[in-house]
Amino acid sequence: MTNRQISKSANQQISTWIELEDRYTSGVYTKRPLVIVRGEGARVWDAQGRAYIDCVGGHGVANVGHCHPRVVAAIREQAEKLITCPESLYNDRRAELQAELVRIAPPGLERVFLCNSGTEAVEAAIKLARLSTGRPGIVAARNGFHGRTMGALSATWQPQYRQPFEPLLPGFVHVPYNDLAAMEEVLDENVAAVILEVVQGEGGVIVGDGDYLRGVQALCRERGALFIVDEVQTGFGRTGRLFACQHHGLQPDVLCLAKAIAGGIPMGAVLLGPRVGELPSRVHGSTFGGNPLACAAALAVVHVTEEEALPRRTAELGAYFLYRLREVDSPLIREVRGLGLMVGIELKRKAQPYLAALMERGVLALSAGPIVMRFLPPLVINRMELETVAEAVEEVLSSASKQVNK
Numbered sequence: 007m008t009n010r011q012i013s014k015s016a017n018q019q020i021s022t023w024i025e026l027e028d029r030y031t032s033g034v035y036t037k038r039p040l041v042i043v044r045g046e047g048a049r050v051w052d053a054q055g056r057a058y059i060d061c062v063g064g065h066g067v068a069n070v071g072h073c074h075p076r077v078v079a080a081i082r083e084q085a086e087k088l089i090t091c092p093e094s095l096y097n098d099r100r101a102e103l104q105a106e107l108v109r110i111a112p113p114g115l116e117r118v119f120l121c122n123s124g125t126e127a128v129e130a131a132i133k134l135a136r137l138s139t140g141r142p143g144i145v146a147a148r149n150g151f152h153g154r155t156m157g158a159l160s161a162t163w164q165p166q167y168r169q170p171f172e173p174l175l176p177g178f179v180h181v182p183y184n185d186l187a188a189m190e191e192v193l194d195e196n197v198a199a200v201i202l203e204v205v206q207g208e209g210g211v212i213v214g215d216g217d218y219l220r221g222v223q224a225l226c227r228e229r230g231a232l233f234i235v236d237e238v239q240t241g242f243g244r245t246g247r248l249f250a251c252q253h254h255g256l257q258p259d260v261l262c263l264a265k266a267i268a269g270g271i272p273m274g275a276v277l278l279g280p281r282v283g284e285l286p287s288r289v290h291g292s293t294f295g296g297n298p299l300a301c302a303a304a305l306a307v308v309h310v311t312e313e314e315a316l317p318r319r320t321a322e323l324g325a326y327f328l329y330r331l332r333e334v335d336s337p338l339i340r341e342v343r344g345l346g347l348m349v350g351i352e353l354k355r356k357a358q359p360y361l362a363a364l365m366e367r368g369v370l371a372l373s374a375g376p377i378v379m380r381f382l383p384p385l386v387i388n389r390m391e392l393e394t395v396a397e398a399v400e401e402v403l404s405s406a407s408k409q410v411n412k
Contacts, residue, residue, distance in 0.1 A: 151208030
């Protein structure tokens with residue numbers, strides 16, 4: 007078979023895969039015209055063999071990199087022993103993971119509920135906050151994103167996610183982020199909990215102010231509400247600390263984790279402090295939560311994150327990346343902001359065309375709202391790869407600027 011015939015056959019196969027997904031998918035996803043078939047470290051490859059620097063990272067999942075050998079080995083070894091085991095029975099991997107999560111967590115978080123995703127973690131946090139306090143109210147922030155199931159969606163602010171499914175759950179209030187006076191005004195005796203992100207990811211990579219976050223925590227203590235910190239996207243080294251709340255010395259009553267926790271295997275966790283109180287048995291549960299396969303993967307992620315010093319590495323590389331992007335001279339840029347390797351470029355125009363142009367140059371990135379380009383690379387990315395990303399951003403925005411000026 008000639009090279010031309012092989013190429014034609016490969017293209018036909020790719021077209022078949024795309025056609026199959028287009029035919030049978032639910033339709034709720036907007037898909038890019040790429041078939042990704044392999045990943046390693048900070049790169050992924052499409053079905054034609056082209057490599058991309060991955061600043062999507064599975065929407066912030068691939069912190070330890072794609073197919074880290076220790077995560078792969080842990081999954082393989084566990085899959086040969088035991089894949090599923092409900093929490094009505096004890097399990098060795100689950101016990102080890104729960105102990106490790108408590109060890110690495112901010113002080114005071116000594117109980118763990120395991121589930122399968124970030125939105126499930128938030129759902130559990132909301133339910134347990136209402137149960138523990140006997141209060142109905144939940145306060146969240148404008149531009150915050152906490153998930154898409156009905157409870158988590160009620161805490162999410164963006165109208166495009168909420169409006170198709172209204173009416174949502176009652177009792178939710180949204181106030182401006184980084185505005186302590188606005189929080190103080192609504193935090194009354196009916197509020198069970200406040201839920202906040204330390205860095206608002208989906209909302210545009212908005213970095214929380216330390217004084218504000220500590221002020222909210224103090225108000226919650228004063229007024230009997232629980233302080234829930236959503237670290238679904240910021241956890242496991244993403245911002246340059248193991249957990250973003252550690253930048254500000256926060257001690258949340260409830261910590262929501264997911265995304266990067268298990269290296270790509272679906273998993274979520276809710277860590278609970280003493281102010282949550284004792285919980286009656288059977289008030290909540292999860293069929294797949296805490297399954298041995300996910301727990302084995304998560305244990306490997308915790309060990310890799312610590313042993314490879316990924317938070318410290320992320321802080322150093324994130325500072326360089328922010329500096330490098332702020333050096334890009336383009337009238338299209340309104341602001342470059344972020345923390346660690348969670349970085350956003352706010353533009354004066356819609357971001358999507360520039361994300362498509364980056365993809366043509368071998369860089370995959372995300373949006374965060376209509377006008378922000380978001381970068382969530384694996385934390386194992388190296389400086390040379392980040393420089394390549396910055397150069398691609400520079401080329402794309404420079405080319406667009408020239409077209410604007412014509």
